[in-house]
Amino acid sequence: MTEIKSDIEIARESSLMPIVEVGAKLNIPADAIHQYGLHKGKIDYKFVNALADKPTGKLILVTAISPTPAGEGKTTTTVGLGDALNRLGKKTTICLREPSLGPCFGMKGGAAGGGYAQVVPMEDINLHFTGDMHAITTAHNLLTALIDNHIHWHNDNGFDSRRITWRRVLDINDRTLRSINSGLGGPGNGIPRETGFDLTVASEVMAIFCLSENMADLQQRLAKIIVGYTREQEPITAKDVKADGPMCAILRDALMPNLVQTLENNPAIIHGGPFANIAHGCNSVIATKTALKLSEYVVTEAGFGADLGAEKFFNIKCRKAGLKPDAAVIVATVRALKMHGGVAKDKLTQEDTAAVKGGIANLAKHIRNVGKFGVPIVVAINRFTADTDAELNVIKQMCAELGVDAIEANHWEHGGAGAENLAESVIKLVESGAAQFRTLYDDDLTLWEKTEEIAQSIYGASEIIADKKMRAQFTRFQKLYGNFPICIAKTQYSFSTDPSLMGAPTHHVVPIRELRLCAGAEFLVVVCGDIMTMPGLPVEPSAHDIYVNEDGEIEGLF
Numbered sequence: 001m002t003e004i005k006s007d008i009e010i011a012r013e014s015s016l017m018p019i020v021e022v023g024a025k026l027n028i029p030a031d032a033i034h035q036y037g038l039h040k041g042k043i044d045y046k047f048v049n050a051l052a053d054k055p056t057g058k059l060i061l062v063t064a065i066s067p068t069p070a071g072e073g074k075t076t077t078t079v080g081l082g083d084a085l086n087r088l089g090k091k092t093t094i095c096l097r098e099p100s101l102g103p104c105f106g107m108k109g110g111a112a113g114g115g116y117a118q119v120v121p122m123e124d125i126n127l128h129f130t131g132d133m134h135a136i137t138t139a140h141n142l143l144t145a146l147i148d149n150h151i152h153w154h155n156d157n158g159f160d161s162r163r164i165t166w167r168r169v170l171d172i173n174d175r176t177l178r179s180i181n182s183g184l185g186g187p188g189n190g191i192p193r194e195t196g197f198d199l200t201v202a203s204e205v206m207a208i209f210c211l212s213e214n215m216a217d218l219q220q221r222l223a224k225i226i227v228g229y230t231r232e233q234e235p236i237t238a239k240d241v242k243a244d245g246p247m248c249a250i251l252r253d254a255l256m257p258n259l260v261q262t263l264e265n266n267p268a269i270i271h272g273g274p275f276a277n278i279a280h281g282c283n284s285v286i287a288t289k290t291a292l293k294l295s296e297y298v299v300t301e302a303g304f305g306a307d308l309g310a311e312k313f314f315n316i317k318c319r320k321a322g323l324k325p326d327a328a329v330i331v332a333t334v335r336a337l338k339m340h341g342g343v344a345k346d347k348l349t350q351e352d353t354a355a356v357k358g359g360i361a362n363l364a365k366h367i368r369n370v371g372k373f374g375v376p377i378v379v380a381i382n383r384f385t386a387d388t389d390a391e392l393n394v395i396k397q398m399c400a401e402l403g404v405d406a407i408e409a410n411h412w413e414h415g416g417a418g419a420e421n422l423a424e425s426v427i428k429l430v431e432s433g434a435a436q437f438r439t440l441y442d443d444d445l446t447l448w449e450k451t452e453e454i455a456q457s458i459y460g461a462s463e464i465i466a467d468k469k470m471r472a473q474f475t476r477f478q479k480l481y482g483n484f485p486i487c488i489a490k491t492q493y494s495f496s497t498d499p500s501l502m503g504a505p506t507h508h509v510v511p512i513r514e515l516r517l518c519a520g521a522e523f524l525v526v527v528c529g530d531i532m533t534m535p536g537l538p539v540e541p542s543a544h545d546i547y548v549n550e551d552g553e554i555e556g557l558f
Contacts, residue, residue, distance in 0.1 A: 007114050007558040010263070011122035017265040026093065026267050026294040033259065036130050039121050042256035043269075043290060045215070051293035057091075058326040058430045059292060062301045062380075063310040063370065065363050066502070067492055069345050070335035073114065073382040073412065077331045077419070078301045080117035080411025081380070083264045084423035085297050087416045092266065093291040094119075095300040097283045098133060098258070098273035099126050100201045102173045102535060104557070105543035114558065115412030117419070119260055119268045123554045133171050133200055133273065135254035139222075139247040140169045140205040146243045147227055148183070152190045157236050161193050164228035165516075171200040175536030198533040202278040202489075207521035209251060210272035210284040211320055218255060219248040221520040238520070257287040264416050267295075276303030277492040278533045280312040280523070285321040297430070304492035306330060306366040307458050314373045315439050315454075316485050316523055324437045327429040328375045329422070332363050332395065332406075334387040340502045349386040356394045361504040363395070365495065367402055369458050374436040376429040379406040380422050385413075443483045448474050450486045451526050455510040459495045466512040473515045477524060481517065490528040497529025 005013075019041040020030040032047035062081065064074040075096060082094035096119065099111035104126050112122045119125060128134070144166055151159050170177065177197035183190035200206060204225055212218040223239035230236065238244050257271045269291050272284035281303035291298040302309030310328065317323065335348045340359030343352060363379070370377050379399050381392055392408055399406035407425050410418030441453045448464075448471075455461040466474070477484075493499035496508040514527035527533070537543070546556035 007118060008122060008555070010116060011118055011120050012553070014120055014263045016120055017261060019259060019261070022261045022265065022267050023259055028259070028294070034256065039260065040124060040130060041259045042130060042253065043259055045256060048257070048286065048290050049214070051290060054293040057292045057295045058297050059288070059323060060297060060299045060327045060329065060426055060430065061310060061313055061325050061375070062299060062329045062331060063306040063313075063366070064304070064331040065336060065366050066305040066307065066340070066494060068336045068339040068502070070333065070339050070348055072331050072333055072336050074301055074331050075111060076113045076115065076117045076412055077329065077380050077382055077409065078299050079113040079119060079262050079268070080409060080416060080419040081329065081422055081426065082268070082299045083117065083262050083266055083416025084411070084419035085299065085426070086264070086266045087420060088423050088427065090297045090423075090427065091295050092297040092299060093295040094262070094266070094268045095283050095287050095291050095298055096268065096270045097301070097303065098129060098270055100133065100199065100273055100275070101127070101171045102199050102201065105537070105546070106173045106535065106541050107538045116263060116415035117411040118263050119270065120263060121260070123557060125260065125270060126557055127554075129270070130254075130258050132254040132258070132271070135250055136203060136206050136209055137169055137171055137200045139250040140200070140203045142247055142250065143205075143225070143227065143238055143241070143243045144168050146241045148190050150241045157240050158230040159228050159236060160231045161191050163230075163233070164193065164195070166225075166227035167195055168197045169200045169203045170197050173199065173535045173537050175534065178532065178534045196534070199275070199278070199535065201273055201275045202533040204518045204521050205247070206272065206274050207280055207518055207523070209255065210274055210280070210282060211317070211521055212255070213285060213321070215248065215252065215255060218251060219244050221522075222247050223520070225520040226517055255286065257284065257290050274303075276309035276312060278489045278531060280316045280487050281309040282313050282317045285317065288323065289321065306370050307495055308488075308490070308492055310370055311440070311454065311458055312487060314437075315441070316487060318437070319439050319485055320522065324435065325375050326435045327426055328370050328377050329380050329426065330363070330366055330370060330377060331380045331382055333382045333384060334391045334395070335384055337363065337395070351388045351391060353390050353394050356391050359503060360395065360398050362502070364398065364402060365460065365504040367399070367404055372440060372457065374438045376432065376434040377404050378422070378425045378429060379404055381406055381408045382412065383408050383410050447478050447482060447484065447486065447524055451488065451512070454486060454488055459510060460504065460506040460508070461496070461510045462507045464510045464512060470512050470515060477515065477517055481519065481524065485523045487518070487523045487525045488528055489525055489531050489533065491531055497531075
């Protein structure tokens, strides 16, 4: 039996190309790459800004069915598809989000692809990379410190300490910090108040970072962050506490896109990292637009299932940045569909076409949802070794009935060569010119109506519900921010807000628990169900398996 190597073993055995040579494939001169060692770099602002008049390439989104513990392989498919397109002669760049240390040390582990479809250097990308996550965390917490300092010394802006909305962030899952009391220990330690921590990937600074077009746009957006209110409920902004300038200074180098490579030495831009269950789930606009100017094709991903990542990619990122995707790939696995069909995780290796048929409603719902945005679709079946032809044929037949091709892909085992059939299908979709992109809702719908449209049209809910306080907040925000899109925070495991309700449930109710106004990012976060913006660690976190061996190499990152 052939030994199956771990992701990190495969990554270490790869032959990496110097990053300036990877950049040369995109006609980036060596002096426009700020090198972070031999195999990582940031693309200089001047070079990025000089690309404005270049032709724009074709944009492909990779999304997926609702995630399960069985795994779907969205990032792996993004990498494999990018390598396959390059093999077929299409100058292609992939654009991914930066991994967070939260899931890296928590439940998920590494997030740089898998098998022979990875981005490298894998350990660096998963851990500190070029320091962007730390910069975003620091900029966010600098604002918090300036708020508390302002109140401690003079409070000229008239903060009502009961109405400070800005929390702190951390890039590690730590449930004990969700709700805390700060300023304890006497007058010298500030004003006591209730506050808490969110994960860095849920920070509005992260959202602003990923939606900003340039440095000037970044500072303007940071300035508009609402951090609290006066007793008269007048908003107080980051600019009012003179935080926008120093925050921008901290983020200056971070805003340059990061350039790395795949195992097949093809260019990959990895920049920004908001989650899609608690944030908007897309990599930076700067990264995507830079790649589109440097490549014929750009393959990007959006977090979790299409009900979250793809919906936010279309309704928030594309709306704000003026992007028009040319095709979408929905990733599915036989294993995950079996779980949606009711099979336990330890029974997934047994052939069960009935369970595949039962779970396929989830895939069908995602196909219909993505179709509402006017983007042509292909389904990528990320094949596992235990999958049978009979099970794959069930998926292919169902997709054919919906007018969509389902292509078996073996990139995990064979790299780009294993995804050439998928790449050919994507090229066919793109070159057909069938894309007629549109957003799900218009700007002039009310905030309540936009939320309702997402819940009913995308989630299959019968209604959204909110108490009197939440409805009053909708009304208040509507007056000044009614044109904002909606960013729903909810569980990624179900179309509903109940993570145990798998498949494609309908006629469920979506309860709204909280509203968070992101005035700088220019969207409204609607928190639904029991979703947490500061997750906890599982009973056996991935951190338990990570260590440094006697050769100084990191082990346990998959």
